[in-house]
Amino acid sequence: MRLRGGPAALSLRDLSKSYGSTLAVDRLDLEVPSGSFFGFVGPNGAGKTTTLSMATGLLRPDSGTAHVLGHDVWSGTSAAKRLVGILPDGVRLFDRLTGLQLICYMGLLRGMDREVVVGRAHELLDALGLAEAGGTLVVDYSAGMTKKISLACALIHAPGLLVLDEPFESVDPISALAIRQILEGYAAGGGTVILSSHVMGLVQRLCDRVAIVASGRVCAVGTLDEVRAGMTLEERFVDLVGGQTDVREVLTWLHTSSH
Numbered sequence: 257m258r259l260r261g262g263p264a265a266l267s268l269r270d271l272s273k274s275y276g277s278t279l280a281v282d283r284l285d286l287e288v289p290s291g292s293f294f295g296f297v298g299p300n301g302a303g304k305t306t307t308l309s310m311a312t313g314l315l316r317p318d319s320g321t322a323h324v325l326g327h328d329v330w331s332g333t334s335a336a337k338r339l340v341g342i343l344p345d346g347v348r349l350f351d352r353l354t355g356l357q358l359i360c361y362m363g364l365l366r367g368m369d370r371e372v373v374v375g376r377a378h379e380l381l382d383a384l385g386l387a388e389a390g391g392t393l394v395v396d397y398s399a400g401m402t403k404k405i406s407l408a409c410a411l412i413h414a415p416g417l418l419v420l421d422e423p424f425e426s427v428d429p430i431s432a433l434a435i436r437q438i439l440e441g442y443a444a445g446g447g448t449v450i451l452s453s454h455v456m457g458l459v460q461r462l463c464d465r466v467a468i469v470a471s472g473r474v475c476a477v478g479t480l481d482e483v484r485a486g487m488t489l490e491e492r493f494v495d496l497v498g499g500q501t502d503v504r505e506v507l508t509w510l511h512t513s514s515h
Contacts, residue, residue: 268286303471468492
């Protein structure tokens with residue numbers, strides 16, 4: 257079990273990234289306490305994926321620092337990456353391997369003992385409802401199965417920090433329940449989860465802390481109740497980042513009464 261306290265699971269300071277003239281992340285500061293189940297939400301184009309990519313060593317920032325459990329992601333990259341499990345959104349897998357082979361490959365890449373890797377891989381396949389698909393090539397998996405095998409790869413080395421970008425996308429309700437139980441057990445044992453999702457109800461149900469990001473900066477962060485400020489998370493999200501006019505008043509030609 258990992259103990260709460262000590263260094264933050266993730267600490268970002270003055271983090272910035274531009275793509276040409278577009279400022280994707282703007283001097284962003286964020287601290288994720290160890291042992292928290294942390295929601296990271298924002299509209300499309302808010303800089304969420306760019307921020308998480310820089311935080312986990314997948315993308316170099318233009319400026320600023322990122323620390324994982326006290327380790328600098330860019331000056332101590334190997335030590336930091338050993339402590340992180342990542343489920344990025346849309347990243348290609350080595351899909352010409354079977355599910356079992358892929359999990360084992362990811363564990364062996366991290367220097368784990370082969371016997372331990374194989375045992376954990378079978379346990380993960382069972383827990384995620386993929387036992388019968390363990391011998392099937394990942395290229396033949398459905399979108400939901402691919403998401404689950406990616407999660408297994410992120411968990412195989414029992415990381416201290418788990419960073420998940422839309423982990424429930426394309427996943428059926430039964431599998432989603434299994435994933436929630438795995439993540440809740442992981443967090444209860446002292447692990448830290450950062451969950452990026454557009455589904456506000458899911459974030460509100462799972463997370464104890466939340467950050468709302470817009471235009472590359474954090475506009476609200478704290479406990480779930482602090483951020484909600486008496487509203488639902490969805491209402492607070494729209495209140496902070498801005499909504500649009502009621503489309504029901506725009507597309508009046510869709511109303512059956514207009515025919």
